[in-house]
Amino acid sequence: MLETTLARQKQQEKVVLSPSPEALADWQEFQRTNECQLRPNGAFYTLQGWAGKICGFALRIAAVLHVVKAEDGNTIISGESMANALEIDALLTKHTIATYNLISANQSLQDAKELFGWITEQNNPSFTQTEITYAMRHRKLGVKDRLACAIKALIDRNILKQRVDSLTHKPTTHSWYGQAPF
Secondary structure, eight states: OHHHHHHHHHHSOOOOOEEOHHHHHHHHHHHHHHHHHTSTTSTTGGGHHHHTTHHHHHHHHHHHHHHHHSOTTOOEEOHHHHHHHHHHHHHHHHHHHHHHHHTTOSHHHHHHHHHHHHHHHTTOSEEEHHHHHHHTTTSGGGSHHHHHHHHHHHHHTTSEEEEEETTSSSOEEEEEESSOOO
């Protein structure tokens, strides 16, 4: 049975599909829009590996939609098939952005990973807020708000524990990695 199927496939000619002028214009506009979103302030800047391929995905989806709907011999992808493919791509894009955000693509979690890397390199389970601030001073993470968000992310995940020692002249925040002694 497999040999029969393979023999039949060898006999068939390859078919090349081409977009209609309308479909091509729609796709080119989609491509230009996506290229702009790959820039540093664009929605796809952090998704460049994926977003760089979405235009090709759109063409493949349009081809599949065309083959499902078209009559034999029609090798021109219609504007309708392309519009439907671009709509599917828009949905894929929304879902990809949402998924990417869920799997730690946001800045505070990236900063938390960087801070966690520093903490584990120290081989010291206890350190002060001042030590963290000093260590991060020359990194982008050294900005007060970003550092606070990174610390909060680690605390929320029970990676860090903190307590404030108010017995000192100036209250000192102590952090512990792992099991805190309090």
